[in-house]
Structures are given as C-alpha cells and as structure tokens.
Amino acid sequence: MTDWTGVRDRVLALAAVPGSDKVFGARAHGFALDATLTAAEVADLQAWLDVDLPEDYRSFLLHVGAGGAGPAYGILPVRREGSAGWHWVGELIEEVEPGMFAEVFPGGADPVATVGILGERPLEEEFDDPADLDAALEAWEERLGEVQYDPRRTAGALCLCDEGCGLMVWLVVTGSERGRMWRDPRCNGTDLHPMRDTDGLPLDFASWYLGWLTTTEAACGLDR
Template identity: 70%
Template sequence: MTDWTGVRERVLALAEGPGSGRVFGSTGHGFALDAPLTAAEVADLEAWLGVELPGDYRSFLLRVGAGGAGPAYGVFPVRRVDPCGWRWIGDAPEEAEPGMAAELFPGGADPEAAVEILAGQPYMGDFDDLADFEAACEEWEERLADVQYDPRFTAGALCLCDEGCGLTAWLVVTGSERGRIWRDPRSDGNDLHPARDASGALLDFAGWYLGWLTAAESACGSEP
C-alpha cells in the first residue's frame, strides 16, 4: 500500500508558494483538491465499473482526494452524477462506461488499423475546387478519428489526466498492465504507450503522482 500521509497537505500548501505559477498546468487546477471519497463511495464506484481499482489509486481517492491538482492539468475528479452513475469530470476523449472498464486492456491500438485511411489522405493538387477539397478532408478526418479513437483500444483503462494539446494519460485497471499509467498521443498520430520516469522505469499511479509532486515542490522552492 502506498503511504499517502501528508500528501494532501503538501499539495494544498503549494497554492500559497510564490513560485506556484512556475508549475505547468497550475493555472488550471490551482493546487486545489476535491474532498476524499468515503469507503462506501469507492465501493459503489467499483461496483458501477465492474472492476476493482488498483490499490494506489484506490487509496489516493480515500486519503488524498477524488481528483484535482496533479500532473499537467490535474487528475480528473471522479464524482457521482445521478442518474448517470460515476463520471470523471474533464476533457476526456471518451467517458468510462460500465462494463468497458472491466474488459481486458488490449495494450493500445492496432498499428495497422489506420494504414489504409492514412494512405487515402486527400491532397489539394487532386482537386479543382477548394470547397471539394475541404469537404474531402473533413470526411477523411472523421474516418481516421473513428479508427484511432475506437473505444476498444482503451477498454480496461480510465482516462485520468489532460496533458494539453489533445494528449491524455490513462490508468490501466485490467490485464498484465494493470496499475500502470499509459500516455495517449493519438492526437499527434501516435499510438498509446506506457509512461516512464526519467530513468526509464515504468510508472504506476503512485509513482506518476508523487513524481509530479516532488518536481512541483522543487519548482516552487518548497520543502516537503
């Protein structure tokens, strides 16, 4: 179990530091945190998802907060939104759906899935009329997005963070990658891949979050 003792207080203290504005994304989350969830709420969330959350994220929800300040623009807060169930509040590419989170995480997209569509990208030189070219581009982009953002590629994972410019971070909750953070650069035309720290080690939720906190304290000139 991750020891989250004092972490909530450390995060909230950064809001008062003179260097808080030097932390990327801090203008968005302001180093604020939602209140922690109760044990009953976490149990209800897991029942709604149909899967047990990785231990470090589960204990984060219980000890630190349901979301808020964190890497990049923060950790999406998870809240009960009746009658829809639980929702992660933020600019996620798709919402977690009951059942999908419990499916086996496939480890990213099929690298060949978009090859045919990419080969058919429209080029302006092939069109006599600009309006026809723009319409073809719009239709092509829609077909590409349907392939790139097929929800099956992120089954078994939860989108937890907006990293800016369409990039996101996901927490895998099923399969061999359970507990790992995966980065999602599909908006740049690349595939999902595991997140790593500066040494190249794979990151779980605790390592991802606490690594951010240590770097944020350093940027602010704050001592933990």
C-alpha cells in the first residue's frame, strides 16, 4: 500500500516558498489540490469506469486530492457531473465511452495502420499544381490524425496530465501494463511509450508523483 501520509501538506506548503512559482507548470496549478474523494465517491468512480483503479492512484484520490498540483501542469481533476458521469477536467483527448476503460490497453503503435497511412503520404513529384498537392497533404494529415488518435489506441487508460504543447500522460488501468504511466507525444509525430525511472524501470503513479514532489522540493531548497 502506498503511504501518502503528509504528502498533501507537503504539496500545499510549496505555494508559500519564495520562487516556487518558477517551477515548470506551477503558475497553472499554484500548488493547490482539489479536495479528496470519499470512499463512496471512489467506489462510484470505479463502478462508472467498470475497472478497479491501481491502488496508488486510488489511495491518492482518497488521501491527497482528486487532482491539482503535480508534474508539469498538474493532475487533471476527476469530478462527477451529475447524470453525465465522471470526467477528467481539462482532458484534451476526444471523449470516449466509459466501457472503453475496461478494454485491454493495446500499448504502443498499431504497426499495420500506422505504416499503411505513412506509406500513403502524397509526394511532390506526383502533382503538377502546388494547390493540388496542398489539398492532398491536408486530406492525408487528417487521415493520419484519425489513425494516430483513434480512441482505441488508449482504451484501458486514463489521461491524467497535460505536459504542454499537446503532450499528455496516461495511467494504464487494464491489461498487462496496468498501473504504469505512459507518455503521449503523438502531437510530435512519435508514439505512445512507457515512462521509466533513472534505472530504466517502469514508472507507476506513486513513483511518478512522489518523484516530482521530491525534485520540486529540492528545487525550492526544501531537501528532505
């Protein structure tokens, strides 16, 4: 079990440290945290998702907060919007149906679809009119985006963090990668990949979040 004792207070205390606003993303979240969720709310969230959340993220919701201060621009807060169900506030990804969270996370690229669409890129020598080339490239880029951002690519994962410029971070909740963090740089033309620590080991939610907290405290002169 992850021990979150004192973590909420440590995070909130950073707001009062001179210069802490210079930490990347701090001006967005201000080292503020949403209120924690109750056990009943977490149970309702899991029922809505139709998955059991990884223990470290589940206990974070119960003992630290439902979102707010964290790596980059912070943890996207999860909230219930009446009959509309739960959602992560600020999520940039296309909305998906709740049942998709219970599907197995595929991980990485779909090589057949990706290679196929990349091989269809219009070539300059195939067009006499630059306007026709531009139109073809625009249509191709739209199809590429549909392949890259197919919601099935991130089935079984929660979008938890905005790193800026379209870069996102996901927590896998279903499948062999359950409990691990994945970075999403598809906006740069590369693909989703697992996040790892300095020893090359996969990062889980607790390691990712507590690593950020320790590094941030050190940057603010609060070495523990």
